[in-house]
Amino acid sequence: MAERSFAKEVLKLRQEPGTRFEGEGILAVTKALLQSGVAYVGGYQGAPISHLMDVLGDAREILDEYGVYFENSASEATAAAMLAASVHYPLRGAITFKSTVGTNVASDALANLSSGGVTGGALIIVGEDYGEGSSIMQERSHAFAMKSQMWLLDPRPDHTAIVDAVEHGFALSEASNTPVMLELRLRSCHLHGTFTTRENRRPQMTVQEAMENPQRDVSRVVLPPASFLHEQEKIAHRWPAAVEYIRENRLNETFGPADGRIGLIVQGGLYNTLNRALELLGCSDAFGDTAVPLYVMNVTYPVIDEEIVEFCADKDAVLLLEEGQPDYIEQNLNAILRRAGLDTALHGKDLLPKAGEYTPIAVTTGVAAFLGRYAPDLVTGDPAVLAPVGDPRSPFTERVDGRAVQPRPPGLCTGCPERPIFSALKLAERETGVEHHVSADIGCHLFAINEPFNLGATTMGYGLGSAGGAALSSKDAGRRGIAVMGDGGFWHNGLTSGVGNAVFNESDQLLVVVDNAYAAATGGQDLLSSRAILPDRSTNNPIERAVRGVGVTWAKTMPDTFDVAKLRDVFIDALTSTKKGPKVIVAQSECQLNKQRREKPERAAAVKAGKRVVTQRFGVDAETCTGDHACMRISGCPSLTIAPNPDPMRTDPVAHVTDTCVGCGVCGNNAHAAALCPSFYRTDVVTNPTRIDRLRDRVRGAVSERLGRGLESRAGRYESTEAF
Numbered sequence: 001m002a003e004r005s006f007a008k009e010v011l012k013l014r015q016e017p018g019t020r021f022e023g024e025g026i027l028a029v030t031k032a033l034l035q036s037g038v039a040y041v042g043g044y045q046g047a048p049i050s051h052l053m054d055v056l057g058d059a060r061e062i063l064d065e066y067g068v069y070f071e072n073s074a075s076e077a078t079a080a081a082m083l084a085a086s087v088h089y090p091l092r093g094a095i096t097f098k099s100t101v102g103t104n105v106a107s108d109a110l111a112n113l114s115s116g117g118v119t120g121g122a123l124i125i126v127g128e129d130y131g132e133g134s135s136i137m138q139e140r141s142h143a144f145a146m147k148s149q150m151w152l153l154d155p156r157p158d159h160t161a162i163v164d165a166v167e168h169g170f171a172l173s174e175a176s177n178t179p180v181m182l183e184l185r186l187r188s189c190h191l192h193g194t195f196t197t198r199e200n201r202r203p204q205m206t207v208q209e210a211m212e213n214p215q216r217d218v219s220r221v222v223l224p225p226a227s228f229l230h231e232q233e234k235i236a237h238r239w240p241a242a243v244e245y246i247r248e249n250r251l252n253e254t255f256g257p258a259d260g261r262i263g264l265i266v267q268g269g270l271y272n273t274l275n276r277a278l279e280l281l282g283c284s285d286a287f288g289d290t291a292v293p294l295y296v297m298n299v300t301y302p303v304i305d306e307e308i309v310e311f312c313a314d315k316d317a318v319l320l321l322e323e324g325q326p327d328y329i330e331q332n333l334n335a336i337l338r339r340a341g342l343d344t345a346l347h348g349k350d351l352l353p354k355a356g357e358y359t360p361i362a363v364t365t366g367v368a369a370f371l372g373r374y375a376p377d378l379v380t381g382d383p384a385v386l387a388p389v390g391d392p393r394s395p396f397t398e399r400v401d402g403r404a405v406q407p408r409p410p411g412l413c414t415g416c417p418e419r420p421i422f423s424a425l426k427l428a429e430r431e432t433g434v435e436h437h438v439s440a441d442i443g444c445h446l447f448a449i450n451e452p453f454n455l456g457a458t459t460m461g462y463g464l465g466s467a468g469g470a471a472l473s474s475k476d477a478g479r480r481g482i483a484v485m486g487d488g489g490f491w492h493n494g495l496t497s498g499v500g501n502a503v504f505n506e507s508d509q510l511l512v513v514v515d516n517a518y519a520a521a522t523g524g525q526d527l528l529s530s531r532a533i534l535p536d537r538s539t540n541n542p543i544e545r546a547v548r549g550v551g552v553t554w555a556k557t558m559p560d561t562f563d564v565a566k567l568r569d570v571f572i573d574a575l576t577s578t579k580k581g582p583k584v585i586v587a588q589s590e591c592q593l594n595k596q597r598r599e600k601p602e603r604a605a606a607v608k609a610g611k612r613v614v615t616q617r618f619g620v621d622a623e624t625c626t627g628d629h630a631c632m633r634i635s636g637c638p639s640l641t642i643a644p645n646p647d648p649m650r651t652d653p654v655a656h657v658t659d660t661c662v663g664c665g666v667c668g669n670n671a672h673a674a675a676l677c678p679s680f681y682r683t684d685v686v687t688n689p690t691r692i693d694r695l696r697d698r699v700r701g702a703v704s705e706r707l708g709r710g711l712e713s714r715a716g717r718y719e720s721t722e723a724f
Helices: 009-014 025-035 050-058 060-065 076-082 101-105 107-116 142-148 159-176 186-190 207-212 226-248 268-280 305-312 328-339 360-374 419-432 444-449 487-504 543-549 564-576 592-608 666-673 691-723
Strands: 020-024 040-043 069-072 093-099 122-128 151-153 180-185 192-196 253-255 262-267 294-297 299-301 317-321 345-347 438-440 482-486 510-515 554-558 583-588 613-620 640-643 654-657 680-687
Touching: 009 020, 009 025, 009 050, 009 060, 020 025, 025 050, 025 159, 025 186, 025 192, 040 050, 040 076, 050 060, 050 069, 050 093, 050 186, 060 069, 076 093, 076 101, 076 107, 093 101, 101 107, 101 122, 107 142, 107 226, 122 159, 122 186, 142 151, 142 299, 142 328, 151 159, 159 180, 159 192, 159 226, 180 186, 180 268, 262 268, 262 305, 262 360, 268 294, 268 360, 294 305, 305 328, 317 328, 317 360, 328 345, 419 444, 419 510, 419 564, 419 666, 438 444, 444 482, 482 487, 487 510, 487 543, 510 543, 543 554, 543 583, 554 564, 564 583, 564 666, 592 613, 666 680
Parallel strands: 040 069, 040 093, 093 122, 122 180, 151 180, 262 294, 262 317, 317 345, 438 482, 482 510, 510 583, 554 583
Antiparallel strands: 020 192, 151 299, 253 294, 613 654, 613 680, 640 654
């Protein structure tokens, strides 16, 4: 159950040729794949292109109509290995995943693919997860393209440019027998726009036809001595063929005046940001009518030497906009200009940030410095981003005292079933009196490293939580190392690299597998262990059965993570057991977001139909709450906050549950398991109550009123005595 359905949008993929297609960038990519005659598509979900896999999944019926094979790959390496189908056959294939982590996982298969080369077009669509919107380490795909000599496309964030890049990517791959990487920035993936459609094409050869006509060319297999010849072939044949195709088809673009004393060279993905900066400076308009000559590198590798020389030959200076580090393109351009004997001054990271995302502010500042040095007469705008700090126009001028805004670390969602897991672990450590090294993993559960849990010291990659703690598994330590991974990471590679490795090495580590039924962090996609019944995929494969299958003997499945007391006891048992070998706890409860996505429409329909619907909410009795806030220190729920104390004799604020509560009950369970104050209560909100509900409510009200009279009477007598 993905977080978003594209069932309606994918119908646009059937649009007639010559019509205007409207939608997100990922829909444009899917249409371009069909227009290119793709034969097979695979990939692994993950931001910023997770929805591309969801689109393809929802378009399965349309893909089938054209004989296109589609597969949800178990990992990026699995997806990359699929491209082996293009080595011997004229099959156009595409795969997709997030970069750079996805490219790292897929690197072995991609390196072998690039070495042997391809016959059919092979396209790797990577979501370039760089900048403030990223969830990973800050690296670029450029280094991998250079290392394996795969051509790298970075199209302008424009639907027509993206669609053209997909179609040219396949043709370029075939012309040079080289796989091609197409990087899409976060904004390109979800950019809304239009383009003119072309006809969808059936593959030149389908997967079925290739299977029925097996072919092999030993020279394409990466095995000495052929592998030694592959390197020479890349330089002598593939590279020149790629350069010729790029030049003949004008994949790189120029804008603005045909001549001028200065110029700007920009990666295609940064074009929109650059044009906005020029617009603010008065050098362009919203439609890209620039007064400064631009050379847009929709192909960032290989760099086309002749085009660079042609663009720079009559210019005194050029500014290169290359996002991220190292400055691969800048070094390349310097070599090209010096080798050609040109005196054109090349500026780049001397005027622009050496690292970090090239935001509109960063680009505007750098371009303004360049124009101010070489062409001040072109600058007619005075954007606020260039105003000095302290100027009211400047976005950097403080509006509010920083101490007045309290930062809150990112954390788990309200009602998340992973929160009680870490509450139980904290309580188990309190019971045993021992702290442990915790090796974390990629996924929602990584938020446990923050307050209030403070659990997790390292994270080494998706599914590598167990492997990341392998070295800290000494049998003489007197305590166990703890590792955490999600069900997504477990099926990605954690079963072999973590669990299998721990069994093989007889590690005494405790592994906690957070099983929330989906690849939740990537958009709620189904997995091998998901509980859904799917027509085209195999699910309901228990994680505990898998770990026992590779040799784990101590394994327990906790089917309800919200039972904090029971889960705490399971942790204590695992941490104190004298049994040798790895211990595995599978902590199960459905992702709250997916649960709400499923239940809210059902609940709304039931209410509309007049059916009885009960929803639960929790609260805190302000008169009972002591104000020590111990409940928050083992919970961290966004719905659990503080409120003024209603008792004028007490100054400490009391705990308070906001209206965002989804009724998961973890706050009350925590209080019970930790033997805290009994201030939490549950309220059942009944919509469309029955006669029995109304009668029960009247009886309860009457009983409460009668009991209250006695209390008020005794309190009145007490107050009278005190007054006397």
